[in-house]
Amino acid sequence: MSEESKTRTPEDRQKRISDVVTDRGSISAQELATMFGVSVMTVHRDLDELERQGIVRKYRGGVTAQPSGVFESNVSYRKKAxxxxxxxxxxxxxxxxxxxxxxxxxxxxxxxxxxxxxxxxxxxxxxxxxxxxxxxxxxxxxxxxxxxxxxxxxxxxxxxxxxxxxxxxxxxxxxxxxxxxxxxxxxxxxxxxxxxxxxxxxxxxxxxxxxxxxxxxxxxxxxxxxxxxxxxxxxxxxxxxxxxxxxxxxxxxxxxxxxx
CATH class of the missing domain: 3.40.50.1360 (Rossmann fold)
Incomplete structure (x- = not known):
């Protein structure tokens, strides 16, 4: 069963993406697109929304939950680290x-x-x-x-x-x-x-x-x-x-x- 079969709405998919990023720390947009059976463009839209919420941080070609000098990791990631x-x-x-x-x-x-x-x-x-x-x-x-x-x-x-x-x-x-x-x-x-x-x-x-x-x-x-x-x-x-x-x-x- 693909990840996409578990996510019927963009909100569901975004929640699943945030879970994946939190578990892995970092991942590429292409990997997420393959995992969820959607286009890279769709993944980037999802990541834009998650970044707006402060859940993840985008970088060229991918996304991370790890902190930077201006980005504090969300509590879900910090609990696991x-x-x-x-x-x-x-x-x-x-x-x-x-x-x-x-x-x-x-x-x-x-x-x-x-x-x-x-x-x-x-x-x-x-x-x-x-x-x-x-x-x-x-x-x-x-x-x-x-x-x-x-x-x-x-x-x-x-x-x-x-x-x-x-x-x-x-x-x-x-x-x-x-x-x-x-x-x-x-x-x-x-x-x-x-x-x-x-x-x-x-x-x-x-x-x-x-x-x-x-x-x-x-x-x-x-x-x-x-x-x-x-x-x-x-x-x-x-x-x-x-x-x-x-x-x-x-x-x-x-x-x-x-x-x-």
């Missing part, structure tokens, strides 16, 4: 959480990897703008939840905007755990200004600040400068981090830990 590394980082990060603390998690899939580990660190108060985290944490006894509401964004599965910023500003927490898209030199970076605004506000209201980064994000930059790395109490990376990236953090006196 670097899982083992994220779990190691999350385990190291969770060691800094103690019963009775109040913590904040951003909408990053790296920080979300901490969630299964928090069930053993109760009682705990957790504040987050990430909808999937709210769903999962609501199932754990001993964890009190604060939802940081705002305008829901399906590409990030999180709440953003002015209302979210006001929610964050109304509380104070013992620690915040965030991740971002890129780290280079003395700074952390992200592609989207609205995400930058939320992460900056989260850092403002926390007593201690932790940055969780898998090694693919090190030595890279994105469109917007987030904050200087000096604002973090600790940067936690995985064992895949290159020595050059670690040496650069050491040169700038950035405290870091390599998760084993």
């Amino acid at each position: 670097m899982r083992t590394e994220k779990e190691a980082i999350a385990k190291a990060a969770a060691s800094y959480v103690e019963p009775g603390m109040s913590i904040m998690l951003d909408d990053a899939t790296t920080t979300a990897s901490m969630i299964p580990l928090l069930a053993d660190v109760t009682p705990l108060r957790v504040a987050t703008n990430y909808l999937d985290a709210l769903r999962k944490l609501s199932e754990y006894r001993g964890i009190s939840l604060t939802a940081l509401g705002g305008d829901y964004d399906p590409l990030h599965d999180s709440f953003l905007g002015v209302t979210c910023l006001e929610c964050i500003d109304s509380i104070r927490v013992d620690a915040v755990f965030v991740s971002t898209s890129a780290l280079s030199g003395r700074y952390a970076f992200h592609q989207e200004d609205r995400i930058v605004a939320v992460k900056r506000k989260m850092l403002e209201v926390a007593e201690r600040r932790y940055l969780l980064m898998d090694h693919t994000k090190l030595g890279k930059v994105a469109l917007h400068r987030l904050v200087p790395l000096a604002e973090f109490d600790l940067v936690i990376v995985d064992s895949g981090a290159q020595e050059s990236a670690l040496a650069e953090m050491k040169r700038y006196n950035v405290p870091y830990e390599v998760a084993s």
